[in-house]
Amino acid sequence: MDEETLAIFRAEADSLVESLEGGLLALQTRPGDRALIDQVFRDLHTLKGTGGMFGYTELAAFVHGFESAFEALRSGSSVASSELVAISLKAHDHIVALLDGQSSGDPDAILAGLAAAVGDQTPIPGPRPDVAPVAADIDIVIPPEPQPALRVQPPAAPVSVPEGPASAPAKSSSTIRISADRLDEMMDRVGELVIAEARLAEIAAKSGSPTLMSVTEDIQRLATGMRDATMSIRMTPLSSITGRFRRLVHDLADQTGKPIELVLEGEDTELDKSVVEQLAEPLMHLIRNAADHGLEDPMTRIDLDKPMAGTITLSARHSGAEVLIQLADDGQGLDAGRIRAKAVERGLISAEADLSRNELLRLVFAPGFSTAERVTELSGRGVGMDVVSRTISDLRGSVDLDSEPGQGTRITLRLPLTLAIIDGLLVEVAGERFTIPLAAVEEIVELPEILDDQQATARLLDIRGRLVPYLPLREVFGSPGRPGPFQKIVVVSSGGGRVGLVVDRIIGSNQTVIKQLSPLHSGLKIFSGATILGDGAVALILDVPSLVTRSKRPSPSVNRLQEAYV
Amino acid sequence: MSLVSSTRDRTSGSLDVVTLRLGQDTLAIRAGLIREVLEPVAITRVPGAPEFCTGLVNVRGTVVPLADLRVIFGMHRGPVGPDTRILVLDLSMEGRAAVVGIIADAVHEVTRISQDSLQDVPAVGTSWPAQFVEAIANRDSSVVMIPDLPAIFASALSTQATPVSSHSGGTQLPPHQLDR
Numbered sequence: 001m002d003e004e005t006l007a008i009f010r011a012e013a014d015s016l017v018e019s020l021e022g023g024l025l026a027l028q029t030r031p032g033d034r035a036l037i038d039q040v041f042r043d044l045h046t047l048k049g050t051g052g053m054f055g056y057t058e059l060a061a062f063v064h065g066f067e068s069a070f071e072a073l074r075s076g077s078s079v080a081s082s083e084l085v086a087i088s089l090k091a092h093d094h095i096v097a098l099l100d101g102q103s104s105g106d107p108d109a110i111l112a113g114l115a116a117a118v119g120d121q122t123p124i125p126g127p128r129p130d131v132a133p134v135a136a137d138i139d140i141v142i143p144p145e146p147q148p149a150l151r152v153q154p155p156a157a158p159v160s161v162p163e164g165p166a167s168a169p170a171k172s173s174s175t176i177r178i179s180a181d182r183l184d185e186m187m188d189r190v191g192e193l194v195i196a197e198a199r200l201a202e203i204a205a206k207s208g209s210p211t212l213m214s215v216t217e218d219i220q221r222l223a224t225g226m227r228d229a230t231m232s233i234r235m236t237p238l239s240s241i242t243g244r245f246r247r248l249v250h251d252l253a254d255q256t257g258k259p260i261e262l263v264l265e266g267e268d269t270e271l272d273k274s275v276v277e278q279l280a281e282p283l284m285h286l287i288r289n290a291a292d293h294g295l296e297d298p299m300t301r302i303d304l305d306k307p308m309a310g311t312i313t314l315s316a317r318h319s320g321a322e323v324l325i326q327l328a329d330d331g332q333g334l335d336a337g338r339i340r341a342k343a344v345e346r347g348l349i350s351a352e353a354d355l356s357r358n359e360l361l362r363l364v365f366a367p368g369f370s371t372a373e374r375v376t377e378l379s380g381r382g383v384g385m386d387v388v389s390r391t392i393s394d395l396r397g398s399v400d401l402d403s404e405p406g407q408g409t410r411i412t413l414r415l416p417l418t419l420a421i422i423d424g425l426l427v428e429v430a431g432e433r434f435t436i437p438l439a440a441v442e443e444i445v446e447l448p449e450i451l452d453d454q455q456a457t458a459r460l461l462d463i464r465g466r467l468v469p470y471l472p473l474r475e476v477f478g479s480p481g482r483p484g485p486f487q488k489i490v491v492v493s494s495g496g497g498r499v500g501l502v503v504d505r506i507i508g509s510n511q512t513v514i515k516q517l518s519p520l521h522s523g524l525k526i527f528s529g530a531t532i533l534g535d536g537a538v539a540l541i542l543d544v545p546s547l548v549t550r551s552k553r554p555s556p557s558v559n560r561l562q563e564a565y566v
Numbered sequence: 567m568s569l570v571s572s573t574r575d576r577t578s579g580s581l582d583v584v585t586l587r588l589g590q591d592t593l594a595i596r597a598g599l600i601r602e603v604l605e606p607v608a609i610t611r612v613p614g615a616p617e618f619c620t621g622l623v624n625v626r627g628t629v630v631p632l633a634d635l636r637v638i639f640g641m642h643r644g645p646v647g648p649d650t651r652i653l654v655l656d657l658s659m660e661g662r663a664a665v666v667g668i669i670a671d672a673v674h675e676v677t678r679i680s681q682d683s684l685q686d687v688p689a690v691g692t693s694w695p696a697q698f699v700e701a702i703a704n705r706d707s708s709v710v711m712i713p714d715l716p717a718i719f720a721s722a723l724s725t726q727a728t729p730v731s732s733h734s735g736g737t738q739l740p741p742h743q744l745d746r
Binding site for chain 2: 191192195432476477478479515517518519520521524526527530531532536537538539540
């Protein structure tokens with residue numbers, strides 16, 4: 001079997017396995033739902049068929065046994081017991097292991113358990129040729145289809161919805177599957193197009209030819225349309241990764257002995273495919289933290305007059321050019337006193353440091369605050385929070401944390417909609433050009449002459465009665481020479497903070513194709529990437545969140561921490 | 567370093583290389599690594615970047631970091647002249663394929679070095695840090711040095727983990743001087 005065929009099989013098998021897991025978890029809440037049982041059965045059946053076809057005989061044999069149990073369930077009138085669901089999830093894990101070429105666990109014991117759980121009837125599954133495989137790298141939905149394509153299962157929805165994975169075969173007519181690589185390539189091409197278009201615009205402007213100018217305008221319009229269309233194809237709902245959160249919460253509830261309810265809101269909120277993929281890991285980490293350390297055990301909760309089951313809420317919504325994702329729990333909240341003690345112990349702050357509650361809470365994101373390094377470890381609230389924080393800032397987003405003792409903790413992730421193309425404001429500093437993401441720009445003002453003093457101690461700007469700190473970029477960049485007389489201040493904001501960036505000149509706004517910096521430069525936090533300008537030169541893109549952080553001048557005790565962030 | 571033995575096979579015939587001049591020295595780079603050789607283009611300075619790699623260039627629509635091996639080998643760094651070239655190389659960084667530019671004071675020729683003429687760098691007699699030299703060869707009574715590019719970039723990546731926040735104005739020591 002060549003690699004391409006294998007990849008197709010894997011993609012298909014992965015989505016079947018995911019759909020299977022979703023179905024099994026949904027069966028927990030709706031054990032008698034025929035549609036769900038049918039769906040699980042169909043997933044198993046398709047998996048068996050394709051597995052056999054592609055030479056995974058061990059897998060096919062195991063799935064055959066698994067399928068038999070569900071065939072019994074289907075033909076009988078029994079409902080899926082929680083015992084059956086639990087062992088089915090184990091069987092699911094075994095399938096995943098088999099796909100990965102490992103053989104863990106004891107397949108015979110699992111199959112015996114399955115048979116026992118359905119009362120050991122031995123039915124013969126009939127062939128079901130009517131079932132189309134449900135697999136997708138990206139499902140593209142062509143309208144009149146009323147539902148988003150990716151298999152969304154309303155969590156614990158009061159109404160029993162027979163759609164979800166089960167209805168997917170019917171959708172295959174209106175969606176097509178595209179490999180993610182091709183989409184990436186398409187985005188790259190659009191990027192090139194936007195760059196070429198910028199060059200054309202520059203040449204047209206110089207030529208002064210009305211014909212050329214008008215063609216250029218057409219091309220610009222088309223390129224913008226192309227960009228928007230391509231980006232919308234890449235948009236993926238958050239629901240494409242929430243399936244694994246349900247499973248995680250199920251497992252965590254088992255492990256910790258705490259009943260946990262996971263509430264998902266705004267699952268259909270869409271983000272760029274690459275952002276969604278990279279979000280899974282930090283979100284799983286936050287959920288683990290919330291379940292393990294946020295939520296109290298059931299007895300304590302009852303004593304506190306809280307519902308016995310803890311609630312973890314994951315919600316997502318759009319806010320301007322950003323997406324806000326919040327993970328909240330209704331547990332005990334963070335203990336500022338303990339955080340402080342730990343931070344002092346770790347040498348992050350001095351014992352007499354005077355910090356606000358908010359500043360104390362933010363310490364959990366400091367590198368070195370936690371003892372364990374790996375994201376997967378489960379210990380001490382705050383473990384690996386620095387990893388979460390780093391992942392999010394790599395995605396050019398930011399993390400906020402809010403906690404009320406006894407009420408719970410809320411973590412807010414702000415993320416840009418896309419990582420590929422943004423609108424940028426091109427500025428000049430000492431003859432060098434830089435791009436500032438336009439979405440972060442609030443306003444542009446002249447630098448008042450009295451403030452143009454290199455030695456000024458308090459760098460604050462009065463904008464209509466509000467004081468905004470400002471950073472001369474010449475200083476940040478170590479640029480040579482002295483600035484001219486008419487410097488501008490670009491006021492940018494991020495995560496509630498604002499800073500004025502002093503530049504020599506505003507060149508204009510343009511579409512900016514973001515190119516990642518190589519590993520040689522990715523350690524420089526003040527730049528989030530680079531872009532290619534109309535004349536072919538490279539300009540760096542400023543990272544607004546880290547500049548805002550840099551402008552904050554905290555008490556000396558937190559300086560070390562501040563450096564660690566920037 | 568194990569990289570040396572693994573990247574060089576003394577038993578097989580010869581090595582296709584491109585020779586170039588850096589400072590007063592002649593270096594050879596495997597022809598297979600070189601994607602293209604460019605005339606100097608507009609170089610964008612990266613404020614705060616380590617001295618070894620302060621620039622970015624546009625290579626056919628790709629933003630490519632521009633490294634200066636002269637910093638590593640402590641060579642004289644002359645200004646951009648008529649013979650200056652940028653060699654675009656295909657390397658691997660952190661396990662992933664990466665395109666990197668390196669600056670050369672001049673590019674000479676594509677040639678062949680026989681494996682027999684390769685030697686390890688002598689412990690004395692050169693100022694080059696040995697861990698960054700893969701081998702040296704005698705050609706036409708002069709010495710050609712083959713830099714160990716994987717080792718050089720791996721070292722640059724490990725040092726950039728602690729970013730230079732203030733501008734050091736060119737007084738920063740090359741990494742090898744710190745090692746010894």
